[in-house]
Amino acid sequence: MNDFYIDPKRQNKERILGLFFQHDALSKPQIAELTGFSLPTINGHMKDLENMGMIGPGELMDSSGGRPAISYRLQPRSKLALGAEIRKDFIKICLCDLKGEVVKLWNIGVEYKNEKAYSVKLNSLLKEAISTCGYPLDNILGIGISIQGVVSKDGTEIIFSKILDTSELDIDVIRKDISIPVRLCHDVKTAALAELWHNRKVSNGIYIALSEHLGGALIKSRCIEHGRSGYAGSWDHITYSTKGKLCYCGRRGCIDTYCNFATLFDGESIPDFFFKLREEKSKSHEERWRKYLSTIAFGLYQTWLILERRIILGGDLSMWLIPDDVAFIENEIINRSTFTCKPGFVIKSRVEHHASAIGAALPYLAEEIPEYVRPIESWSTYCKPETVEF
Ligand SMILES: [Zn+2]
Structure with missing residues (x-):
């Protein structure tokens, strides 16, 4: 054969x-x-x-005469997978089913520390999630761990992570005594996967994470583009001004330094900021918000010029965006554009909550779904196979 x-x-x-x-x-x-x-x-x-x-x-079932059938x-919970998201001050773990729905969610306040003890802690939290979720291990296909950094295509190696120093994060310690597959993944790429799963209309696009830090992932033919090393889609480090603030990446004036949460919210909580913006109609908040959206549009225009694909606004701020904000960004891009643009290419993400954690679980589940109805690719092909370049 x-x-x-x-x-x-x-x-x-x-x-x-x-x-x-x-x-x-x-x-x-x-x-x-x-x-x-x-x-x-x-x-x-x-x-x-x-x-x-x-x-x-x-x-x-109702029958039109004869014996009802x-x-x-x-049974969507016959197969499940776990996705974990690591952030500076918490770990989020999602148990997802074959329909891509969250069956169980754990939000654990754990401060990230770049030391071996953190990997040990994560390992014990994952084991606890498996043993207390109420489903047999046989039903759980694997665990994807999303981090704020770029990861090798096979999910074993972190190749760029400067938001959190992950040099001591040890995949072998994290998967110790766990008999199902465990892999690492880039949080923005997994958020884009969650969006693809729940929005079949997107074939090609640029997924934008408007979160604590900005991020991007490129979508081509419903797969994630990895690039030669994994950096494809990193529009967040486009230079806005060479005289700007120092970015965590080591360079000066990246878009991220103007649009990260520290700059936008200036110590205020997200709900407080939006209350003052939307309810109290604060002038200074309105000014700050417009400046934020306008700077985002500046960065997106550069990517739009090269790729001309749908732009999906996701990340932690997605749930706070109103149609006017989406239209504002789109208009800013159209007004800058050399070419005539048909409106409707900037959209808000459908998955507003836990996208990175959910997306880290989904490719395991995709493998169990017949190809002709599979919402996304499984891990082996979730990034488009590319010609090897030298
Ligand atoms: Zn940077």
């Missing part, structure tokens, strides 16, 4: 399983109608899928 052999039985089973990702409930006669398969064929595959725990019988539904 060669590598290109396609097992027709497996293909038929995948065809049936895929239908359950498109329909809430289906009876066997409905499956027969949709696939053209005979009832004995359907019975055999459905039995297998039931034994695997992936589908289960539900209520009786039993409906079957996907």
Whole structure:
């Protein structure tokens, strides 16, 4: 048997399983109608899928005469995956199901410290999440750990991380005694994956994280572009002014230094800032917010000129954005543009909460979903395969 052999039985089973990702409930006669398969064929595959725990019988369906048929539904929690997000002062862990929904969420206040003890702590938190989540280990496919830094394509090595010094973060310690796969990933790329999963309309785009620090990820043909090393999409270090403040990256005047949370909020909490902006209509807050959006638009215009793709505004601020803000950014880009632009290319992200943690779990789940209905690629191909460059 060669590598290109396609097992027709497996293909038929995948065809049936895929239908359950498109329909809430289906009876066997409905499956027969949709696939053209005979009832004995359907019975055999459905039995297998039931034994695997992936589908289960539900209520009786309405029938137009004759015996009502039993409906079957996907059992989304038959496969689960964990995504963990590491930030300066907390660790967020999400348990996600086959529909990409959050089944359980842990928000743990742990201060990041660049020492071995932190990896040990993370390891014990992950083990605790597995043992207390209420689902058997057999159902959990893997753990993705998103960090504020660029990671190698295989998820084993951190290649750039200056927001948090991660030189002592040890993947071998983090996965000690955990028998399922564990990998590292770049938080902005995983947030973009969560967006792709929940927004099928996006094929190509630039995902923008408006968070404590800015970030970006490029989307091409529904995959993440990695670039030669993994830096593709890092628009946050475009130089706004060479005389500007020192950036954490070591250079001066990057867009990030003008648009990080420390500069925007100046010690105020996010809810307080937006209360003063939206409810109290504070002039100084309005001024600061416009300046922020305008600087963001300046940076995005550079990327827009080169890539001309949809721009998706995500990150921690996504939930605070109103349509006027999105339109303001888009207009600033259009007004700067050399070319005529059709409006509607700047949109707000659909996933407003926990995007980085959710996205770190999703590629494990994608692997279990038939290719023809798979929302995103699995880890092996989530970044477009690229020609090796020298
Ligand atoms: Zn920088």
